[in-house]
Amino acid sequence: xxxxxxxxxxxCFTLKAAARQEAPVNPALIPVPVKAIYGQGSVYISNQTPVxxxxxxxxxxxxxxxxxxxxxxxxxxxSDIKGKHIRLLTDTLLVKHSEEYLLHSxxxxxxxTGHDGAGILHGIQTLRQIWIKEGGKLKVPLAEIHDxxxxxxxxxxxxxxxxFFNVSFIKKFIDLLSMYKYNTFHWHLTDDQGWRIEIKKYPxxxxxxxxxxxxxxxxxxxxxxxFDGKKYGGYxxxxxxxxxxxYATERHITVIPEIEMPGHAQAALAAYPNLGCxxxxxxxxxxxxxxxxVFCAGKDSTFTFLQDVLDEVIPLFPSPYIHIGGxxxxxxxxxxxxxxxRRIKExxxxxxxxxxxxxxxxxxxxxQGKGKKVMGWDxxxxxGLAKDVTVMSWRSTxxxxxxxxxxSDAIMTSEDEYYFDHYQSLYPSEPVAAGGYTPLKEVYTYxxxxxxxxxxxxxxxxxxxxxxxxxxxxxxxxxxxxxxxRAIALAEVAWSPAGNLxxxxxxxxxxxxxxxxxxxxxxxxxxxxxxxYSIHELQRGSLSFHLHSSIRExxxxxxxxxxxxxxxxxxxxxxxxxxxxxxxxKARLFRNGMVFGRTLEIPFHIHKATGxxxxxxxxxxxxxxxxxxxxxxxxxxxNRYNDNQWIGFTKDFExxxxxxxxxxxxxxxxxxxxxxxxxxxxxxxxxxxxxxNGQEYTKITSLTEFPVNGINQARATVNVTARYIKVKGQxxxxxxxxxxxxxxxxVMMIDELIVE
Numbered sequence: 001x002x003x004x005x006x007x008x009x010x011x012c013f014t015l016k017a018a019a020r021q022e023a024p025v026n027p028a029l030i031p032v033p034v035k036a037i038y039g040q041g042s043v044y045i046s047n048q049t050p051v052x053x054x055x056x057x058x059x060x061x062x063x064x065x066x067x068x069x070x071x072x073x074x075x076x077x078x079s080d081i082k083g084k085h086i087r088l089l090t091d092t093l094l095v096k097h098s099e100e101y102l103l104h105s106x107x108x109x110x111x112x113t114g115h116d117g118a119g120i121l122h123g124i125q126t127l128r129q130i131w132i133k134e135g136g137k138l139k140v141p142l143a144e145i146h147d148x149x150x151x152x153x154x155x156x157x158x159x160x161x162x163x164f165f166n167v168s169f170i171k172k173f174i175d176l177l178s179m180y181k182y183n184t185f186h187w188h189l190t191d192d193q194g195w196r197i198e199i200k201k202y203p204x205x206x207x208x209x210x211x212x213x214x215x216x217x218x219x220x221x222x223x224x225x226x227f228d229g230k231k232y233g234g235y236x237x238x239x240x241x242x243x244x245x246x247y248a249t250e251r252h253i254t255v256i257p258e259i260e261m262p263g264h265a266q267a268a269l270a271a272y273p274n275l276g277c278x279x280x281x282x283x284x285x286x287x288x289x290x291x292x293x294v295f296c297a298g299k300d301s302t303f304t305f306l307q308d309v310l311d312e313v314i315p316l317f318p319s320p321y322i323h324i325g326g327x328x329x330x331x332x333x334x335x336x337x338x339x340x341x342r343r344i345k346e347x348x349x350x351x352x353x354x355x356x357x358x359x360x361x362x363x364x365x366x367x368q369g370k371g372k373k374v375m376g377w378d379x380x381x382x383x384g385l386a387k388d389v390t391v392m393s394w395r396s397t398x399x400x401x402x403x404x405x406x407x408s409d410a411i412m413t414s415e416d417e418y419y420f421d422h423y424q425s426l427y428p429s430e431p432v433a434a435g436g437y438t439p440l441k442e443v444y445t446y447x448x449x450x451x452x453x454x455x456x457x458x459x460x461x462x463x464x465x466x467x468x469x470x471x472x473x474x475x476x477x478x479x480x481x482x483x484x485x486r487a488i489a490l491a492e493v494a495w496s497p498a499g500n501l502x503x504x505x506x507x508x509x510x511x512x513x514x515x516x517x518x519x520x521x522x523x524x525x526x527x528x529x530x531x532x533y534s535i536h537e538l539q540r541g542s543l544s545f546h547l548h549s550s551i552r553e554x555x556x557x558x559x560x561x562x563x564x565x566x567x568x569x570x571x572x573x574x575x576x577x578x579x580x581x582x583x584x585x586k587a588r589l590f591r592n593g594m595v596f597g598r599t600l601e602i603p604f605h606i607h608k609a610t611g612x613x614x615x616x617x618x619x620x621x622x623x624x625x626x627x628x629x630x631x632x633x634x635x636x637x638x639n640r641y642n643d644n645q646w647i648g649f650t651k652d653f654e655x656x657x658x659x660x661x662x663x664x665x666x667x668x669x670x671x672x673x674x675x676x677x678x679x680x681x682x683x684x685x686x687x688x689x690x691x692x693n694g695q696e697y698t699k700i701t702s703l704t705e706f707p708v709n710g711i712n713q714a715r716a717t718v719n720v721t722a723r724y725i726k727v728k729g730q731x732x733x734x735x736x737x738x739x740x741x742x743x744x745x746x747v748m749m750i751d752e753l754i755v756e
Contacts, residue, residue: 025141027130028509030488031181031495039142043105044081046072046137053088053120059250060120061088067128071519072138081137085109088120095119099183099252100148103127105140118252122147122181129179129516153411153463154494155184155256156487161191161267162288163470164234165479170244175520176483178251180491185248186323186465188258189236192266192285193471197257198237199312202305204271209284210235212267216287219432219472221675223709227286241316249318256321256375257313261306262295262359263329269293275302277337288434288471289677290328290741297359298339307366320373321390326360327377332743350383357383364389375411378403392465394419396622401453404460412464416623417446420486421469423642425527427598430640431481432472435678436623437642440528444489444503466490477523484517484524485510507550530597531556531589535633536576540611540660543604543634544576547587551596558587564599579634581606603636608665609725609755610634613658624648624747631655636671637751639710646673648680648747649731655753657725662692665722667756669715673749674706676739681746682706684730686714690722697726715754727753 025038047069053061086109095102095115101123102113112123131138156177177185189197195209211233217226248255266285273280277296295302331352334340349355364374364386374389378399390409393399400410422436448464466487473479517524529550536544547556556572557565565588577585582605589596609632616628630645637645674682685704689697700720706712732746
């Protein structure tokens, strides 16, 4: 038991004894550790410093030596490295928890003590972040760092179906995860747009399913659809998979493969059309989305095929888990399929939802019989959850709560906060992305374990994971842009104690990481420091803004006449900026006299309903939810719908606007999104009524034409006087047959309700 006391006491003594004029440092560690004490002084190491470790730590020792060699180079070290040492050792009494480590740096050398090999590696990654290169030496501050993870599961997902990333990029991706103490790589290997893993029993998965005829240019909501006309694809051989898994395992990262079923199967069906309900012909999808052609649940041959596939997948991945998808499976083909309907009858299932549950349960039983655990997205809850299946809750926290209530484990993978294919800024120059708006601050400050969750269920929520879908990723550089720095923020949330999470402090440390990232082949943009805005005050007939920058010494200059701000333009000092009737506020950030980042533009249009009292029935919640004031705030939603301005109704709605007094009205209107390829369909009609007393209403006009693919600025000229305006929106209902997403509920996207 002496070791429990000797190491900390020795460190305190040596830190004091080695005190120099050199002030204590505060390294920019990410994730922030549980506890870190830094002393005055430092110790130097080089590629000549001996590393001692037990035989079972040979991979960790080799990695540390390689890291030192890469960073220190071959310059001749000075005498101040003589006699120094680095020791790696495990001690489950001193370091009690899985992945936990202690790092001690003293004038004599460095000791990393871990509970296990993973803990040792995390300590090594911490050491990499705190050392500073000086010539051929590495300078390490004297320190005592005690650290362990908040969550046992810390994952990052990568979709390689829509964009095929080569093995060298996958290894670089793993290096990034390792540096920031992730322990799980979720490898999304199959989908409608391409099958990416070699299955020797089914060679057409390589020759057909791994390739698509072309790839869509731009967003799928933009009509007409455009394509590049270039055949695209690729797959990983089983030997390459083994190579990646070995590389990850040596860095204590578990690789979980995902083999999608029963939906997202169009690529597999293109190769083997007998697996579908209709027999095809099918084609590997050329753009992202949800497609009606899925694996037939009524044919035993479907399950034979999938079992054969899993029999080849299982030996490649030592992971205890296999992910089987289970998400976004339309039931249209099943409803019309005699085989599927026969299966429903024979198995005494209630409907197609229970048929999906039957499919998942059958696959889960097979995998469990092979000694594997099963993961799936939260749709696997529909129709009944298979036993001992881990649920990835992506649509809300509700999936995780329900899984935990049923006794299963859950991983938080919330779309709104943890999907990194969303836009990360509101600037028009952002590269095309899936949609939504997930800035860095939202990733960092989101609470994956909200207070509303029953505390008794918390032990079943094992961790969190970020997702990088590649539907709109065309290059590795673009993947890096979307991933960083959001994946770094998530790493800290997953590892560090909730009480240690301070966003401003995180940004201070993050700004020092570009050089760390460059060493492992990554570049990080600094758009998180660019200007943003918020509405300061919304009142009847007026609107004002605040400008924000995360840079404390920011010099913000702005204009409200549409001109480009210069150093001589009006300075923003925290005051509210009032808008006129219509126009645009522009703002720029200056650092050291130079423009920093992009120009922020805030267009607005004040009208008679601006800031008016408004009530709305059937107001939705979630990512396309209220408050109702978004309909009268004079800021128009953009066609990327990434600005949180649009409200998406799935039912009829009724809005009543109180103008405050009787006034003359010459024009009414609304902004409506018409994107049939997003299931966003315009209302059948928008009917307008007016009243002086809020009791008796008279209909004045109807808007029924929304022909533009995109934003329809629908307007009607009227000539009335009124105080109250009632707008009734008739929902378009179910997506009709032949439409994208047929049979599902359309979303009616409304932004501004305009009164002139």
